[in-house]
Amino acid sequence: xxxxxxxxxxxxxxxxxxxxxxxxxxxxxxxxxxxxxxxxxxxxxxxxxxxxxxxxxxxxxxxxxxxxxxxxxxxxxxxxxxxxxxxxxxxxxxxxxxxxxxxxxxxxxxxxxxxxxxxxxxxxxxxxxxxxxxxxxxxxxxxxxxxxxxxxxxxxxxxxxxxxxxxxxxxxxxxxxxxxxxxxxxxxxxxxxxxxxxxxxxxxxxxxxxxxxxxxxxxxxxxxxxxxxxxxxxxxxxxxxxxxxxxxxxxxxxxxxxxxxxxxxxxxxxxxxxxxxxxxxxxxxxxxxxxxxxxxxxxxxxxxxxxxxxxxxxxxxxxxxxxxxxxxxxxxxxxxxxxxxxxxxxxxxxxxxxxxxxxxxxxxxxxxxxxxxxxxxxxxxx
Amino acid sequence: xxxxxxxxxxxxxxxxxxxxxxxxxxxxxxxxxxxxxxxxxxxxxxxxxxxxxxxxxxxxxxxxxxxxxxxxxxxxxxxxxxxxxxxxxxxxxxxxxxxxxxxxxxxxxxxxxxxxxxxxxxxxxxxxxxxxxxxxxxxxxxxxxxxxxxxxxxxxxxxxxxxxxxxxxxxxxxxxxxxxxxxxxxxxxxxxxxxxxxxxxxxxxxxxxxxxxxxxxxxxxxxxxxxxxxxxxxxxxxxxxxxxxxxxxxxxxxxxxxxxxxxxxxxxxxxxxxxxxxxxxxxxxxxxxxxxxxxxxxxxxxxxxxxxxxxxxxxxxxxxxxxxxxxxxxxxxxxxxxxxxxxxxxxxxxxxxxxxxxxxxxxxxxxxxxxxxxxxxxxxxx
Numbered sequence: 150x151x152x153x154x155x156x157x158x159x160x161x162x163x164x165x166x167x168x169x170x171x172x173x174x175x176x177x178x179x180x181x182x183x184x185x186x187x188x189x190x191x192x193x194x195x196x197x198x199x200x201x202x203x204x205x206x207x208x209x210x211x212x213x214x215x216x217x218x219x220x221x222x223x224x225x226x227x228x229x230x231x232x233x234x235x236x237x238x239x240x241x242x243x244x245x246x247x248x249x250x251x252x253x254x255x256x257x258x259x260x261x262x263x264x265x266x267x268x269x270x271x272x273x274x275x276x277x278x279x280x281x282x283x284x285x286x287x288x289x290x291x292x293x294x295x296x297x298x299x300x301x302x303x304x305x306x307x308x309x310x311x312x313x314x315x316x317x318x319x320x321x322x323x324x325x326x327x328x329x330x331x332x333x334x335x336x337x338x339x340x341x342x343x344x345x346x347x348x349x350x351x352x353x354x355x356x357x358x359x360x361x362x363x364x365x366x367x368x369x370x371x372x373x374x375x376x377x378x379x380x381x382x383x384x385x386x387x388x389x390x391x392x393x394x395x396x397x398x399x400x401x402x403x404x405x406x407x408x409x410x411x412x413x414x415x416x417x418x419x420x421x422x423x424x425x426x427x428x429x430x431x432x433x434x435x436x437x438x439x440x441x442x443x444x445x446x447x448x449x450x451x452x453x454x455x456x457x458x459x460x461x462x463x464x465x466x467x468x469x470x471x472x473x474x475x476x477x478x479x480x481x482x483x484x485x486x487x488x489x490x491x492x493x494x495x496x497x498x499x500x501x502x503x504x505x506x507x508x509x510x511x512x513x514x515x516x517x518x519x520x521x522x523x524x525x526x527x528x529x530x531x
Numbered sequence: 532x533x534x535x536x537x538x539x540x541x542x543x544x545x546x547x548x549x550x551x552x553x554x555x556x557x558x559x560x561x562x563x564x565x566x567x568x569x570x571x572x573x574x575x576x577x578x579x580x581x582x583x584x585x586x587x588x589x590x591x592x593x594x595x596x597x598x599x600x601x602x603x604x605x606x607x608x609x610x611x612x613x614x615x616x617x618x619x620x621x622x623x624x625x626x627x628x629x630x631x632x633x634x635x636x637x638x639x640x641x642x643x644x645x646x647x648x649x650x651x652x653x654x655x656x657x658x659x660x661x662x663x664x665x666x667x668x669x670x671x672x673x674x675x676x677x678x679x680x681x682x683x684x685x686x687x688x689x690x691x692x693x694x695x696x697x698x699x700x701x702x703x704x705x706x707x708x709x710x711x712x713x714x715x716x717x718x719x720x721x722x723x724x725x726x727x728x729x730x731x732x733x734x735x736x737x738x739x740x741x742x743x744x745x746x747x748x749x750x751x752x753x754x755x756x757x758x759x760x761x762x763x764x765x766x767x768x769x770x771x772x773x774x775x776x777x778x779x780x781x782x783x784x785x786x787x788x789x790x791x792x793x794x795x796x797x798x799x800x801x802x803x804x805x806x807x808x809x810x811x812x813x814x815x816x817x818x819x820x821x822x823x824x825x826x827x828x829x830x831x832x833x834x835x836x837x838x839x840x841x842x843x844x845x846x847x848x849x850x851x852x853x854x855x856x857x858x859x860x861x862x863x864x865x866x867x868x869x870x871x872x873x874x875x876x877x878x879x880x881x882x883x884x885x886x887x888x889x890x891x892x893x894x895x896x897x898x899x900x901x902x903x904x905x906x907x908x909x910x911x912x913x
Contacts, residue, residue: 190839191841192837192840192841192842192843192844193834193837193838194838220831222831222834222835223830223831223834223846224862225846225861225862257829257831258830258831258832258834258835259829259830259831259834259864364835364839365831365838435817435904435908436908439905439908439909440908440909442905442909443908443909447639447641448605449604449605449639449640449642450640452575452604452605452641453573453575453604453640453746455575456574456575456747457572457573457574457746458574459572459573459574460574461574462574464575464605464607465607480605480641518905519905520905520906522817522821522905523824523900523901523904523905526817526818526821526822527821527822527827
């Protein structure tokens with residue numbers, strides 16, 4: 150795994166989560182970082198989101214402090230106060246301004262940060278900082294995730310991009326209970342980042358949907374240590390997008406109780422927005438998702454999901470492809486059901502619906518819906 | 532059970548469904564009925580919906596022919612042809628015009644009506660007609676329903692209203708895979724019905740949501756035999772609304788794999804539409820639904836579902852009531868968690884969220900989300 154220059158990582162256990170699991174993480178850079186963030190569009194914003202949106206505008210940024218177990222959302226003024234106390238304590242130990250630290254939290258909504266557990270561990274957290282502890286940081290932000298999500302790329306000119314994320318449940322277009330951090334040693338201006346980050350988020354994290362729920366805490370931060378001069382911007386941008394897309398894929402792959410990753414593709418729509426609405430309607434339909442789980446070639450449900458958008462189209466003109474194989478045309482299955490069932494059993498499925506209305510397309514990653522999803526979510530706090 | 536005068540019912544088995552289950556039903560009246568219908572808004576309309584929308588405008592209406600097992604949706608021209616063949620065969624036996632019969636189907640999408648099984652049974656169907664066979668008719672339209680849904684009321688002046696419905700899966704605002712028939716012996720004009728029926732549908736069948744999926748076949752027909760003069764219109768309208776609301780309740784109660792019926796109430800919203808969007812967001816959130824299933828007092832998920840609408844509000848002003856008991860105020864639980872957990876275990880739950888933005892309110896009935904829902908829907912056709 151390539152690690153960008155200029156960053157140190159830590160991840161420790163404070164007892165916010167049970168069983169000594171890692172639950173407090175720090176990314177720190179002695180350099181002044183160029184930073185930007187993209188945040189949840191949920192009306193209810195967690196305390197760290199409110200503070201993160203404020204501090205991201207500061208000129209001096211040195212890192213991120215993140216915790217799992219408690220989301221610090223729906224916690225009112227007290228939540229803001231506790232988040233600030235945590236920032237100040239970490240900043241004091243690092244001898245930096247507390248406004249140069251960006252906060253992030255994920256976990257149960259409506260509970261306050263247990264500072265009595267966290268504050269005594271801050272000096273331990275800081276002594277844990279090292280270039281190689283990015284895995285500990287990745288573990289410290291996990292909730293129902295079953296594996297830490299880390300991706301790294303190095304460009305031809307030797308610039309490194311490291312992506313770390315957590316996801317699992319409550320994933321919907323517009324980044325739900327998802328934290329992602331994209332770090333690089335490239336030299337980048339803030340003005341550039343402000344345009345670039347939303348663009349890659351739109352093409353990666355906003356193209357995934359597990360349960361249609363959107364959280365109060367979603368945050369993507371991009372941090373640049375400005376150590377290496379960038380020449381080939383195209384190559385760099387493509388690699389960053391790849392990092393974001395691979396993290397998004399891991400989030401879907403690790404979706405709560407998921408047994409399959411399904412890529413939904415709409416082609417031939419009249420407008421981009423129409424393609425998007427059609428894709429998301431299929432991706433979020435519980436009946437389509439359960440049919441995929443059961444390996445049931447119930448293509449009627451796909452048409453029903455397309456139709457419930459209210460978007461007008463002639464169903465006889467829609468062609469459905471499964472893993473590239475023609476499945477339905479002219480409202481009739483065109484392939485032996487045995488072959489289709491075989492394809493449906495695969496853990497990676499591509500479902501493409503071709504319309505004859507225009508030239509616009511849209512892709513979204515989703516999952517099937519399983520009994521395990523219910524089991525995990527029925528008793529999350531118990 | 533009161534039965535309105537002027538109607539005969541039949542329900543038989545043709546072998547469309549397995550195990551000799553009833554799957555073909557007929558409502559017939561020798562009188563010329565006043566009739567109107569409300570249909571699915573799904574872009575893809577089943578053949579019986581296309582024909583029903585056409586024939587409902589005819590001056591002479593004598594009844595309804597309905598089947599379960601096959602939805603006759605996504606079946607193209609052949610689907611229309613087969614539906615017409617069925618109508619003509621029944622009409623010929625009844626010696627009426629085929630355009631005076633309204634069709635309805637429910638079941639698997641994408642399969643053709645098996646006329647070779649149905650047509651030989653038509654004379655048997657007609658010989659089965661009787662005033663008391665409304666239960667057979669109700670059974671003949673069931674799919675994954677676990678009980679037939681029949682409600683009847685008699686007004687003070689002796690007018691009878693009988694409601695028969697099927698529902699279970701794919702239920703979402705705007706009536707998903709739901710068939711309902713409201714029959715009365717009152718004398719009513721078509722112009723009156725055209726206004727009245729959409730009004731009661733809006734306040735009953737459009738206020739229920741099980742899985743956010745909307746079907747290709749939803750139909751509500753109201754049929755009046757015009758035998759009894761109506762004087763007290765208010766009383767009649769209220770009783771009709773009661774019949775529709777009770778059927779809607781039964782549909783939710785019998786939702787696939789449902790263990791709880793949950794009434795979601797929004798109060799104090801700025802506009803009716805805002806209240807509706809907030810209510811439906813909570814009603815359709817898989818995370819709220821699984822928490823209710825698990826009896827987990829995870830009120831943070833309720834706030835998250837309210838917030839993901841993007842509607843602006845101050846969460847500290849929102850009060851949440853569970854079965855009338857204050858649960859959350861000022862972003863804090865105000866009741867002992869033991870008591871709340873006890874309430875959450877009940878099979879009927881009322882969740883009320885009071886805003887301080889205005890005076891508009893909205894109600895919707897929904898269900899929890901269970902492993903059983905997944906089990907039923909993963910293998911529906913297998």
